[in-house]
Amino acid sequence: xxxFPFIVAIPARYGSTRLPAKPLRAIAGVPMVVRVAQRALQxxxxxxxxxxxxxxxxxxxxxxxxxxxxxRADHASGSDRLAECAAQRGWAxxxxxxxxxxxxxxxxxxxxxxxxxxxxxDDAPMATLAMxxxxxxxxxxxxxxxxxxxxxxRALYFSRAPLPWARDAFAASxxxxxxxxxxxxxxxxxxxxxxxxxxxxxxxRTPLExxxxxxxxxxxxxxxxxxxxxxxxxxxxxxxxxxxLARAExxxxxxx
Numbered sequence: 171x172x173x174f175p176f177i178v179a180i181p182a183r184y185g186s187t188r189l190p191a192k193p194l195r196a197i198a199g200v201p202m203v204v205r206v207a208q209r210a211l212q213x214x215x216x217x218x219x220x221x222x223x224x225x226x227x228x229x230x231x232x233x234x235x236x237x238x239x240x241x242r243a244d245h246a247s248g249s250d251r252l253a254e255c256a257a258q259r260g261w262a263x264x265x266x267x268x269x270x271x272x273x274x275x276x277x278x279x280x281x282x283x284x285x286x287x288x289x290x291x292d293d294a295p296m297a298t299l300a301m302x303x304x305x306x307x308x309x310x311x312x313x314x315x316x317x318x319x320x321x322x323x324r325a326l327y328f329s330r331a332p333l334p335w336a337r338d339a340f341a342a343s344x345x346x347x348x349x350x351x352x353x354x355x356x357x358x359x360x361x362x363x364x365x366x367x368x369x370x371x372x373x374x375r376t377p378l379e380x381x382x383x384x385x386x387x388x389x390x391x392x393x394x395x396x397x398x399x400x401x402x403x404x405x406x407x408x409x410x411x412x413x414x415l416a417r418a419e420x421x422x423x424x425x426x
Contacts, residue, residue: 174287177217177218179252180218180220181271182227183272184227189415194227203272207220210270213283219239221239225240249269252267252362253368266286268360278403281299284402294324295369296366296397298325300357306346315384317333328384336348357405
C-alpha cells in the first residue's frame, strides 16, 4: 500500500493507574490493543510489532498477523520500550518506525502513513503530526499541546502555553483567533529512524521537557530536528479513563 516501507511499533504496558489492564479492555468486544494493531495493518505497514511487558497482551494478539516483542516492565516511557524492541528485532538504523500509542484504537490509517511519509521525505531523525487550531478556547487550554514550526516544516517549539501569541490581536480580544496565524495542535504520534531510537533512549532529561512535561522537547533541547506534517484526517482522542472507554463504545455503536 505504501511506496516507502515502514514499521509500526505499538508500546502496550499492562499496568495503568487510570485504567487498569488498559490494552486488554474491550471496545465492542475487541481488546483495545487488537484494534490498534488492526489500524496499523490498515495503514500498510511492512511490519507491525507490539512491544509489551505482559504475556496476556501477547495472547490477545495471537492470530492477528502482528509480531509481539516481550520487553522489560520497568521502562520509563514508550520510547524506551521501543528502543529495546528495536534492538531485539535488529531493525536497520535507517528503518522508519512509527510509534503508535496502544490507547489509540481509532487512529486513522492515513495519519499513520503521513507521519511515516514525513520522515521518509526529510533527513530529520524524527517526525510528528499537527492539525490546525480553529478555536480560541483550544489555544488557551494547557491540556492542548501547541507547536510552531519553521519555513521548512520542522518544529521550533512545543508548549502547553498559547503559541504563537498574537500580541496586537489578543490585546484587543481573546475571544476569537486572528486570521492568518498558523495555530497548530500537536498530535502525539511519532516516527523515528530506528538508529535514533537508541540515541533517544539515552538522552538526558532536559529543563524545558521537565517544565512543560513534554518528552519531545528533550529532542529539540539536545539539538535534533523534528519534521512536522499536517494530518490528512483528525485523530480521535485516545482512551485513558472509564469515561473515555464508554465514549468509544458509544461512538462505535453510532457507526453501525
